Amino acid sequence: MTKKAVPKAVASKPAAAPSPDKAPPHVSIVIPVYNEEGILQGSVLELREKLRPFGFTYELLLCENGSRDRTVEIGKELQAEYPEVRMLSIGQPNYGMAMKTGILEARGVFVICDEIDLCDTEFYARALALLERTETDLVVGSKAMVGSNDQRPLFRRAATRFYNGLLRAVCQYRGTDTHGLKAFRRDVLLETARRCVLDRDVFASEFVIRAHRERKKVVEIPFAVREKRPPSINLVKRVPHVLRSVAKLAVSVRQNQV
Ligand SMILES: Nc1nc2c(ncn2[C@@H]2O[C@H](COP(=O)(O)OP(=O)(O)O)[C@@H](O)[C@H]2O)c(=O)[nH]1
Numbered sequence: 256m257t258k259k260a261v262p263k264a265v266a267s268k269p270a271a272a273p274s275p276d277k278a279p280p281h282v283s284i285v286i287p288v289y290n291e292e293g294i295l296q297g298s299v300l301e302l303r304e305k306l307r308p309f310g311f312t313y314e315l316l317l318c319e320n321g322s323r324d325r326t327v328e329i330g331k332e333l334q335a336e337y338p339e340v341r342m343l344s345i346g347q348p349n350y351g352m353a354m355k356t357g358i359l360e361a362r363g364v365f366v367i368c369d370e371i372d373l374c375d376t377e378f379y380a381r382a383l384a385l386l387e388r389t390e391t392d393l394v395v396g397s398k399a400m401v402g403s404n405d406q407r408p409l410f411r412r413a414a415t416r417f418y419n420g421l422l423r424a425v426c427q428y429r430g431t432d433t434h435g436l437k438a439f440r441r442d443v444l445l446e447t448a449r450r451c452v453l454d455r456d457v458f459a460s461e462f463v464i465r466a467h468r469e470r471k472k473v474v475e476i477p478f479a480v481r482e483k484r485p486p487s488i489n490l491v492k493r494v495p496h497v498l499r500s501v502a503k504l505a506v507s508v509r510q511n512q513v
């Protein structure tokens with residue numbers, strides 16, 4: 256882990272800086288990508304089409320780190336072709352670090368964190384309605400609450416339940432899921448993201464738990480998980496790091512540092 260790694264990576268230069276004279280978009284969509292040559296181009300093109308009816312201005316931040324396939328090349332081609340696409344390339348594989356970098360680089364009024372195998376614009380519509388019409392600061396898509404539809408295999412659904420139960424037991428977390436899609440007001444949550452010290456799988460949990468504890472208005476909504484492909488990372492290999500990070504988070508919560 257990698258308390259050290261986060262600020263280091265965030266400080267590193269993105270592949271393409273936005274031109275300063277460009278007005279900030281209404282929405283920034285942050286998508287971590289890793290070894291996604293199979294679906295990256297198709298997903299981005301499909302997402303652009305699905306976003307057309309929304310009519311808002313947006314930027315799409317593809318936050319890559321450590322891919323060993325053609326992901327970087329494809330991302331750069333997309334960036335060259337479409338002005339709203341920005342490709343950030345930032346070092347070794349690290350989902351949380353990529354997501355945090357994207358959030359800190361985002362310029363939109365609202366930020367949506369998605370995954371390249373989901374690209375769920377139904378979630379965007381429901382989350383933006385809440386953010387724009389109510390006092391909500393952060394919308395968390397839950398795979399585990401009533402009304403959700405998690406189509407992943409039983410083993411992964413069980414892992415999600417176990418992980419969320421662990422967060423409730425040791426981190427005083429009251430929600431049902433920290434790893435779903437998210438949408439939030441950038442001005443309200445930016446410093447919360449900056450304060451997060453954990454990375455990889457646990458950054459997203461720390462972000463949501465910090466938001467709750469900082470008394471931001473957090474609302475969970477159910478969403479349907481329909482992945483375009485099985486996950487690239489072996490779930491079991493993620494466990495030791497996740498357990499160590501959750502232990503650190505639990506200690507910080509108890510010491511009121513989160
Ligand atoms: N930048 C970056 N993105 C990652 C990494 N691992 C996974 N991702 C991306 O995170 C999203 C979710 O990954 P996925 O393999 O579907 O795992 P799942 O969340 O368990 O379903 C996808 O957009 C992946 O490309 C990583 O190490 N670095």
Ligand SMILES: [Mg+2]
Nearest residue numbers: 370372482486
């Ligand atoms: Mg997935």
